[in-house]
Amino acid sequence: MSTPFDEQIEELQATYRAQLEQIGELQRRMREVSGTATAKAQAMKVTVGPQGELTAVEFPTNAYRRMTPKELADLVVSTVQEARAKATAELAQVMTPHLPEGLDAEHLLRGTADVGRLMPRDPAMPEAVREYVDQGRISRDTGDGPRIAHN
Incomplete structure (x- = not known):
């Protein structure tokens, strides 16, 4: 025996399943985000994942061999920072369509968003x-x- 609410319940369940699928797709896309940066003179190339974790380091040339330890350390830090900024920008681009209007995804990811003003x-x-x-x-x-x- 069906009730007048059966059709509405089925529609709600279908909407819920579609939203779950969208969330799953968003999570998949977020996990695939990466950022790559190449240092000056191709001295090094780094890639980071969506959380900014270092996933690859390459030295395409021998330029690093002519650097002092401090120069190389500074190069590593600045190149990783650049790669992280690229990954954050890409992640923000993926997230933006799914956030409330007025909430900046890059600020949210950096922890500087004023989420209080949304409430x-x-x-x-x-x-x-x-x-x-x-x-x-x-x-x-x-x-x-x-x-x-x-x-």
Whole structure:
């Protein structure tokens, strides 16, 4: 025996399954993100994954052999930073269509996004709840239904 809600429930389930599939695809795309940077004079090339983890280091030329340890260390750091910036930009590009309007994905990934501004300072709620939150009690009746006093 079917009910009037069966069709709505099936539609909700189909929508839910489609959203799960989209989330799975988004996660797959996020895992595939990488960033590659090549240092000046092709002294080194690095690749990082979506979390900025170093996944490959190459020395296409022998240029690194003429560097002092400090020069090589500085080159490694700056090249990895460049690769991480590229990976972050690519990850942001993948994520942006799935974020609320006004939320910058690169700022979110760097931990500098102001996510607090996406939430209302004064959230919508029934008047009885607002009164309880503001005053710690609810009056007995205000004409729109019974209310219980909490002291």
